[in-house]
Amino acid sequence: MIKVNTHLGAIELSGGYLSNLIAHACSSCFGVVRMDPAKPSQGVKSAVLKSNPADQGVRVRPGEGPKEIIIDLHLTLSYGVNVTAVTDSIRNKVRFAVERETGLTAAKVNVFVDGMENS
Numbered sequence: 470m471i472k473v474n475t476h477l478g479a480i481e482l483s484g485g486y487l488s489n490l491i492a493h494a495c496s497s498c499f500g501v502v503r504m505d506p507a508k509p510s511q512g513v514k515s516a517v518l519k520s521n522p523a524d525q526g527v528r529v530r531p532g533e534g535p536k537e538i539i540i541d542l543h544l545t546l547s548y549g550v551n552v553t554a555v556t557d558s559i560r561n562k563v564r565f566a567v568e569r570e571t572g573l574t575a576a577k578v579n580v581f582v583d584g585m586e587n588s
Contacts, residue, residue: 471529473536473573482571487538488524494566495527495542498559500550505543505583532576538567539577545584556580 471482492504504526528541540563546555564575 471531471538471573473571480572482573484529485524487529487567487571488527490566490570491527491529491540491542491563492524494563495544495559498555498562500547500555501559502545502547502586505545532574534574534576536572537574537576539579540567540575541579541581543581543583545586546582548585548587552582556582 470484471487473480473482495501496504506525526543528543530539530541531537532539542559542563544559546552559580560578563578567573567575
């Protein structure tokens with residue numbers, strides 16, 4: 470749960486909402502094959518459900534400032550794409566989506582490429 474205080478009152482955003490927003494923005498980028506588990510609990514959840522949850526591969530932490538968050542993304546890319554260009558595109562798209570939809574600042578967007586795969 471992320472809480473933001475404004476002059477009109479407090480706004481609380483659930484971690485699920487942020488994770489789903491970020492996962493959707495990331496998975497719609499060119500070159501992304503799938504999101505990989507960001508933490509062990511996501512891996513167990515996907516194994517039990519026999520499907521990939523919407524928030525798989527996303528970890529959101531509060532940043533140092535009052536309206537800052539840090540985002541970690543774990544993903545698999547298509548083989549043969551320019552990794553630097555794709556990860557820069559993902560960073561920009563995720564940062565823009567988070568700032569536009571929530572008003573929070575994405576202080577860091579860390580993209581971890583866990584694998585490459587033919588698609």
